[in-house]
Amino acid sequence: MLILKPKFDFEVSVEMEITPSVAKADEQEIKDFEVYYGKKKVKLSELFEIKKEGDEAKLVLEGDFSKVKWVGTRMDEGEIVVKGNIGDHCGAYMTGGKIVVEGNALDWLGAEMKGGEIIVKGNARNYVGCAYYGDMTGMSGGKITVDGNVGNYIGEKMGGGEIEIKGSAGDFIGTEMKDGVIVIHGDCGFVGGDMKGGTIKIKGNFELVPGFKEVEDGFEGDVNAGGKGKVVKIA
Amino acid sequence: MSDIMLHIKNGIVIDPKNGVNAEKMDIFVKNGKIVEESEVSGEVKTIDASNKLVVAGGFDMHAHIAGSKINVGREMRPEEMRTVRLIAGKFRASIGRVLLTSPAIGYEYAKMGYTTAFEAAQPPVGALHTHEELDAIPMIDKAALPVFGNWHFVLKYVAEKDFEKLRAFIAWALERTKGFGVKVVNPGGVEAWMYGGNCKSLDDEVPGFGVTPREIITALIQETENLNLCHSVHLHCNNLGTPGNYETTIESMKLASKFSNEKRQVLHVTHVQFNSYAGSSWRDVASGAAEVAKYVNSVDNITIDMGQPIFGHATAMTGDAPFQFTLHKLTGARWSNKDSEIEGGAGIVPIAYLPKNPVHALQWAIGLELGLLVDSDKVVLSTDYPNGGPFTEYPYVMAMLMSKKMREKELERVSPYVQKATNLPSIDVEKTLYEVIHMTRSLPARVMGMDSKGHLGVGADADIAIYDLNPLEVDPSNDFETVYKAFKTAVYTIKGGEIIAKEGELVKEVWGRTFWVDARNKAAMDAIESDLDDMFEKYYSLQRVNYGVEEAWIKKPERLVMG
Numbered sequence A: 001m002l003i004l005k006p007k008f009d010f011e012v013s014v015e016m017e018i019t020p021s022v023a024k025a026d027e028q029e030i031k032d033f034e035v036y037y038g039k040k041k042v043k044l045s046e047l048f049e050i051k052k053e054g055d056e057a058k059l060v061l062e063g064d065f066s067k068v069k070w071v072g073t074r075m076d077e078g079e080i081v082v083k084g085n086i087g088d089h090c091g092a093y094m095t096g097g098k099i100v101v102e103g104n105a106l107d108w109l110g111a112e113m114k115g116g117e118i119i120v121k122g123n124a125r126n127y128v129g130c131a132y133y134g135d136m137t138g139m140s141g142g143k144i145t146v147d148g149n150v151g152n153y154i155g156e157k158m159g160g161g162e163i164e165i166k167g168s169a170g171d172f173i174g175t176e177m178k179d180g181v182i183v184i185h186g187d188c189g190f191v192g193g194d195m196k197g198g199t200i201k202i203k204g205n206f207e208l209v210p211g212f213k214e215v216e217d218g219f220e221g222d223v224n225a226g227g228k229g230k231v232v233k234i235a
Numbered sequence B: 001m002s003d004i005m006l007h008i009k010n011g012i013v014i015d016p017k018n019g020v021n022a023e024k025m026d027i028f029v030k031n032g033k034i035v036e037e038s039e040v041s042g043e044v045k046t047i048d049a050s051n052k053l054v055v056a057g058g059f060d061m062h063a064h065i066a067g068s069k070i071n072v073g074r075e076m077r078p079e080e081m082r083t084v085r086l087i088a089g090k091f092r093a094s095i096g097r098v099l100l101t102s103p104a105i106g107y108e109y110a111k112m113g114y115t116t117a118f119e120a121a122q123p124p125v126g127a128l129h130t131h132e133e134l135d136a137i138p139m140i141d142k143a144a145l146p147v148f149g150n151w152h153f154v155l156k157y158v159a160e161k162d163f164e165k166l167r168a169f170i171a172w173a174l175e176r177t178k179g180f181g182v183k184v185v186n187p188g189g190v191e192a193w194m195y196g197g198n199c200k201s202l203d204d205e206v207p208g209f210g211v212t213p214r215e216i217i218t219a220l221i222q223e224t225e226n227l228n229l230c231h232s233v234h235l236h237c238n239n240l241g242t243p244g245n246y247e248t249t250i251e252s253m254k255l256a257s258k259f260s261n262e263k264r265q266v267l268h269v270t271h272v273q274f275n276s277y278a279g280s281s282w283r284d285v286a287s288g289a290a291e292v293a294k295y296v297n298s299v300d301n302i303t304i305d306m307g308q309p310i311f312g313h314a315t316a317m318t319g320d321a322p323f324q325f326t327l328h329k330l331t332g333a334r335w336s337n338k339d340s341e342i343e344g345g346a347g348i349v350p351i352a353y354l355p356k357n358p359v360h361a362l363q364w365a366i367g368l369e370l371g372l373l374v375d376s377d378k379v380v381l382s383t384d385y386p387n388g389g390p391f392t393e394y395p396y397v398m399a400m401l402m403s404k405k406m407r408e409k410e411l412e413r414v415s416p417y418v419q420k421a422t423n424l425p426s427i428d429v430e431k432t433l434y435e436v437i438h439m440t441r442s443l444p445a446r447v448m449g450m451d452s453k454g455h456l457g458v459g460a461d462a463d464i465a466i467y468d469l470n471p472l473e474v475d476p477s478n479d480f481e482t483v484y485k486a487f488k489t490a491v492y493t494i495k496g497g498e499i500i501a502k503e504g505e506l507v508k509e510v511w512g513r514t515f516w517v518d519a520r521n522k523a524a525m526d527a528i529e530s531d532l533d534d535m536f537e538k539y540y541s542l543q544r545v546n547y548g549v550e551e552a553w554i555k556k557p558e559r560l561v562m563g
């Protein structure tokens, strides 16, 4: 297990593509792990207090990590626990393992993730499980759970997996969604634009884009895109 | 240009224009030119090229490296911009997977030993923008070919059979756009596309003008020859990308038969791979490369370039707007369409060539068939960057042309469709190193009419590439991996006498020249004055006085006056 604590308040963002596997390396290697602080390449030890306990593939991030981006990118095993807030792109492209954020997450949480699990106890912002600009498929496997609220563009171009939002969401949920499931327990704005497949389940109020037709168990669309996506109300 | 003197010692030189085939020689450079030994004295920098191949800098005569199309491509493909090639430091930041940013284009050519690249389709009204972008590309010499085949002036003069005016118009347009030669894209078809149509055969009428592609091509060849431009008409044929189109291609080539020029071809047909399909639909599509090659080989006034697809990412972008719409319908990929005033249009569609996809594998095989079956003196190596793929893979194409073994290895991973639909598996031709050097240096220079380029004779530009390859020892047929690797990264790239790249690392940023052709003294320019005023008044969104590019706005212009 590896425990990281910021040594000071970061003035610019830290680009840190770190995965739990790093915890398995020896201490010097961990200290020398390279990250970007703004445009400068620095060693992990220049930014964080580092404590290593055993070789388990587990990262514990203590303190405010909201300026730290790309944590858990492409991770395929192990666990990350963030005892605070986390920055953009957390868990992007991840294929396995588990991330637990006890505070809030910013944008692009689990973008294009393929497997594994992300749990956020606070809120997340926009683009949860989305595709990066220009890519064809967003999240395609795994599960993201957010206990609080989220912003806009949740599950855009989603191709599989599940996103569960226990609070409310913003606009443009499941836009161009192809497969997978989005569950929203609270309210949200527009859903399903250009949706091709998959299911969106909503407990609260929502607004449907005009391209949906009513079917037995909910709504189907987006007919403008020849879609067979489902938007259903749940109890 | 540098005043440094260079002595390149003991290299093994291949210089097809001067008939030098793997001879151990020394090359001397002074004031950016290649000179006799007696010319250099005093402080001379020596480069030891022992056991290394020394050739002229590579010359890409058909690539899309500047202008509105590639910029729209960059905008619509943010995913292309995630590949970081160089973080800003001594050199500028450069990014891009296949669609490179302007600095990246210059840097990547330089690393590969290429020193010249021509933009093959410049929308005339976008000429200033194109030149600004060309000016942002370091390291290489450049030029741009404006598109003529759908320009209302051209359609009008051809319809009226007023060839004197057409000639003056070409000269006027080249001067205003600081252009290099006459590019023609799907003649008439892009105009027809404005009405939802296309010109699929040479005899389809262009709506509103009563002219046909046959008449447009013929008239443009005739007046290009009358102006004696550096380069011939540069034709992107009608019916591009359609099964059965090889017949249209050959028919278009036949239009050149009544013209001749002792210095060069009278018609260059470009990215011919996209125009060499037999069959009647995508279900029974096959290669028409053998027929096209047979025709090209049988005449001496036509050259072509390959338009070789490379497996992986690419972006289709051509002035052929109707074709791009078809491609978008075929692939379901994003699509952007451009219309430039009364001059033409363009389309952009992302594409990825997949080895297992029968059509993509077929296109890949056809490109190679053309490269192998057409006489090396008539076919230039190109990928039609970024349409067929990245120019950075030219070494792959070079190695493939030289090694049947490498082709056999590659054939194992592609769709078996190529086995029955093309001749590639049975072609035994292996081009020699000498031929491939010709196809990438001396031939493109001749095709573009650039006497100072593509060779290492005294008086040539000191654009030189040195590769870690000993032509006296290497057997390209078997050592294809060595050949590929060697051509990927030049040991030295020298531009205008300065070392700009060394073993894949950039050494110095230099700025090449932009060539343009001035043929106004060969035409009665007054003849079109009132027409220009009239057309600008009626049809253009900007005034004539604001149209075009002044020489002073270009970083390093070089005017070539036609005699």
Ligand SMILES: [Zn+2]
Pocket: B062, B063, B064, B120, B121, B270, B271, B318, B384, B387
């Ligand atoms: Zn082209």
